[in-house]
Amino acid sequence: MGVVVAVTFSLDSQLVASGSGDTTVRLWDIKTGAARHTLKGHTDWVRTVAFSPDGQLVASGSDDETIGLWDREDSCIRSGDKTIRLWDAKTGAARHTLEGHTSWVRTVAFSLDGQLVASGSDDTTIRLWDAKTGAARHMLEGHTSWVLAVAFSPDGQLGHTNSVWTVAFSPDGQLVASGSGDKTIRLWDAKTGAARHTLEGHTSWVRTVAFSLDGQLVASGSGDKTIRLWDAKTDNFNTSP
Template identity: 40%
Template sequence: LSGHTSTVWSVAFAPDGRTLASAGNDKTVRLWDVTDPSTPHSLNQPLTGHTNQVHSVAFSPDGRTLASGCADRRVRLWDVTDRSAPHPLGKPLTGHTDPALAVAFSPDGRTLASAGANNDRTVRLWDVTDPSAPHPLGKPLTGHTDSVWSVAFTPD
């Protein structure tokens, strides 16, 4: 797949397996139709709004929301219900003091976790029950002594 103009940091498949999201050093997120793996193609113009390299992407379990974590210290949510016309949801999630390196949705899709780099070293939890009005859940999880590169939820 070509389209990003620099390093690709992360990819994620939508739950239906027909859409792939990619996060790039070029400050964009791209969506790809991979229904036919022999002829994958871009679904739209790149998703823009981040001001630095995008490190991570994750689809919600229902496939309607995409999260992206960026070196601009923000996490963004995107409505990808209509893959041909994705758009931002709400305001960017702020709180990380250094790059947001990773994002992950809980299995029920109600919580998003994000991980911070460098001096931030936190994991933040966000209530995304209403993805257009997300908000923090409690205080950041602390205790790491270096960047947090990945987050995940148990299946239950």
């Protein structure tokens, strides 16, 4: 496995999907740490991965300028071009093309109500889009370098961004996890901004973090080519697939 730059939990918290510099998407069994499937088809780094709500499909985005849709049995269903696109998960048809960024798009996220899409780019901006129409809502400026991660709070009122590497809200909106080039994951109180825990164990930069749906676990992926699972409440290290 290559450098891990994306991780996400399935909604049933049974699987973790990861994207890597080795051009693959991998599905991991959380209980055993074993790899269930290796999804091959991309020709460059896989930068982002996501499960469909029913857990049957996995979407991936790559530096090869394609988006892949996969079923959980190792089959590639659709691929698209280098723009931001909204896709129908059942049919694979493109719904909208979101245009406006002037450089590579590094990250995207949906609000939990499905009304908005946030995107971050090498053009140093974050953009908010109407998910139904594809229309641009707002452009957020202020960063002086690449925007590598965006996330919505569970109530949809906050969009948290971090140009270090990665951020994620816990499902209850109480915690924010961030991953950094200092090789650590940090857990923060979302209301006060106070640091709760520092999770140490990776031996290279942390590129991606995600909470399980019940908020009990944090998954992290790193340049050390490992995925680690952490107890979000006690900061104990659990396992490394």
